[in-house]
Amino acid sequence: MLELRGLKKSFDGVRVLNGISLDVGAGEFVTLLGPSGCGKTTTLRIVAGLTAPDEGQVLLGGRDITGLPPEKRDVNTVFQSYALFPHMSVERNISYGLRVRGERKDQWHRRVREMLSLVALEGFEKRMPSQLSGGQRQRVAIARSVVLNPKLLLLDEPLGALDLKLRQQMQRELKDIQKRLGIAFLYITHDQEEALNMSDRIAIMREGRFEQVGAPEDIYERPVTRFAAGFIGQSNFLDCAVEGTLDDGAPVLNYFGRRFPGRKPGFPVRPGDSVSLCLRIERIRLLRRPSGECFLPGVLKSRHYAGGSIREIVELPGGQEVLAIQQSASEDRIAEGEQVFMVWNRGEAALVQ
């Protein structure tokens, strides 16, 4: 559906996009995830046609739209600030795109009603944007873009201004609308939970480049870089030295004198190299005795109850502190200050550079 090829863009001499390439399939929900300033919004604006790239191409449905102005593209945007026309009522806002196409009231009236019921705002036709709450404005903005049946919908952090409860509800609603209408979504957020919840695929962006692109589970289980690993989920990073290789190709790792095997990484390693072991905080078990092939001794420094889970901090040999999170309280509670063994599965801990 959408192809981005080698997009580059600079503003005032500052490189914002450094060669972006991405494919979005029909009906796919792809999220651009990254810290502020990494180029997500710029990418979106280039796809929308509001900014022109210095180099690269944008293809929609196989057609090169790079030189086309925004009004000629079959792409619509939901802006971060919603950008509802303050002098037009809800129905005039939603019908705007249709009116521009030349439809008359008897033609667009029905469509607008359909949209309003889609976003659960029936009866709001004559209201003005100033009379709506944030969540309501958001929905009008979505309706306004979706009513035009675009091939691709661009969403720039649409839920950023909403409170948590509303945000979670809107996430479900958005995903629902997307599935029902079968429109491809290119979504921007800096909230990794949001990305994990909604996306078919995630593209992690950093300083104008894609660090890793893949399905949420892919990135979670097999992060390619430390940055990608750190951006999705919470992890502890243990810097280990590679000592040798096992028969199956897996490396033997050394952490402050303790040895254990690691999962085969996606890049070549030789003895003497340094790698980071990415231990997800949910993938650590704390036991009284060592178990399995991967474990490290440590001292339990503290334990906090956080609602439905327990957070424990363990100090490892060498002084590094790691965080482990457990869903339920185990019967056999280890006391603070006692020795404990941090245990994990080899296959669940990725190695990154």
Place this chain on the structure above:
Amino acid sequence: MKQRKILSSAYLVLVLLLMYLPILVVAVFSLNANTSRFTYNFTGFSLQYYEGLMKDTKGLVAALLQSLELALYSCLISAVVGTLGAVGMARRKFRFSGAIEGISMLPAMIPEIILAMGFLSIFAAVGVPFGMLTLLIAHVTFCIPYIFIVVRGRLAGLDPELPSAARDLGASPVRAFFDVTLPLILPGIFSGTLLAFAMSMDDFVISFFVTGPGTTTLPIKIYSSVRMGVSLQVNALSTMMLATVFLVIAVFRLVRQNKQHKGRSQT
């Protein structure tokens, strides 16, 4: 504290009285029954000067119409030029933006007589016939800054994404301007134009220098009428104009208050 309140109210009233004193004098004397050409002591009430104004206009009404015509054209031209300028400069930062802004503000900032002098000499040097044309050029020149500033202020308060949203939804840049930007800056254009209108109607110094034979604006006519003495028909006209202004402003305020009340009762 009560003392303070009385003091402040008294002060306000006093100053306001002084401000309205000459206006009151003009108004009261417009009703003078005295027909003498040598004194104008108040001898009684009469509408004779108003009648005189209607019949033998003495050029006053003609001058008023001339001023209105001039003000109207000046406003329209400067509104278009000033608005386009403000919109253009908001859209893209030109390197010369600051210079153009600065120079166009000058007519509103320097003593009018400088500009008047300049226009007179340059029009004479180039050979432009003095009259409505020169008046128009001069008036537009000093009206543009007022509209420019007001519209620019209005534009600055607009969400810059709005025209982008319109284009995203399929509108051409021109259409986006007319559908979105223009309606939102219209109040600004309106108040700027109103201000320019007032400035044009009120202008004496510049008009005095660039006018030509056969063209007289109201302020110039008033000036020549009152220079030598008293002209009570001027009083009559001025009183009528003042009453009109008062009425218009009062109506405006009432309409606005009404809208506010209605808005409050709706929510």
Place this chain on the structure above:
Amino acid sequence: MRKKRREGSGAIWLVAPMAIWTILFVGVTLGYIVWLSFMTRNPDGLGVIPKFTLDNYLKILNPSYGKVLLNSLKLAALTTGVCLLIGYPFGYFMARAKKSRRSALMMLVIVPFWTNALVRVYGWRMLLMGDGPLNSLLLSIGAIQEPLKLLNTFGAVLLGMVYALLPFVILPAYSSIEKMDWALVEASRDMGASPARTFFSITLPMTAPGLLAGCVLTFVPSIGLFFMSDLLGGANEVFLGNLINTQLLKSRDWPFAAALSVVLMLLTSSILWVYRRAGGKSSDIAVF
């Protein structure tokens, strides 16, 4: 072939009319004045002959003309001072008045502004005339024996100027006093400062922008409003504005008038420059 489209490329056409008009009718005009001031007056009649000279400026150094300049400065300074003295307290009381009163007061201040300036000056003229109502009143109650010569004096011109320019102090003063954080005044009083002390150390400095704007808005026009001095001062009081007027239209000495205008321009520019240096912003001056 991919088209490279730059954002805002059409904007230049929007700005063009204004840019052209401004450069043509303001830039060229003012430039012409400067050029004219260095030219020699054509002895045979109208206009100028293109011969460079500094005579026009040297002429200004002539004591009689110098007196006019000083007179104008004196008038401008006094006007500004009186306007500030009367206008600032007015703006102050207005800002402190009840909310409902404030808009009515604002309207009352602005309405005269909308009436023709000439008419208002004319009103004063009527009032102050030898056989005008003021004199008649004073005579009738026996306060004076002869009608006072109020018109055609420096005082009359000053009065007219102050009257015309008062709103230009009231409005910016009101604006900056209204925006002031009143909690600061209360804090000062709370700490034991007297009302006077609070005013001078808190209120006044905080409303300085309004004061400054008011100064500029009164000083600059007061040098140029020649019809004021013409109608109220007659032939006795000559100011810079009148001088330029007579030189231009009566004596037809255009280069000299141009030189005077240049001097006036420099005066105005230096005031604006001082204003900028003192921290003034153009937004404060755009009081309308």
